[in-house]
Amino acid sequence: MTESGKPVPEVAKDLGINETTLASWVSRAKRAEKHTSEDRDELIARLTAENAALEKENKELVMERHFLKRCMVPWVK
Template structure:
């Protein structure tokens, strides 16, 4: 008969997922080090990746930086477009024939 089912609090689960994400160690090794089932840890890691949290493609700090960089990029594109329009106006003004009075 199987033993009593163990419960892990959220802090422990997040810590285990963070270990896998930050150290790059295999799930099996981290699970063995922590004394938990490999499939249990694998499901936590998978769930965190789907949610975009620790162990996912981007961590919280990285996602904030990505959002900041996207805003900055959009602003730079607007500025570039505005400068190009101003340059074109100046080109037209400089290229137009001058009338002599």
């Protein structure tokens, strides 16, 4: 489409997918191209920080679960 100059319906038919789906993908790709490298760097930094926070929370929850399992052993017996 952008490279070949073919219309969306023709390319969609060639690929065997719905025209609406292909048009949506093209639209998303065009919007993604508009983002600058600074926006991407900011997004990557935000996602990295969020991932680190989630990993920390996960470790805490695993320790809490382990602790609770050990505390429950005397009650079960």
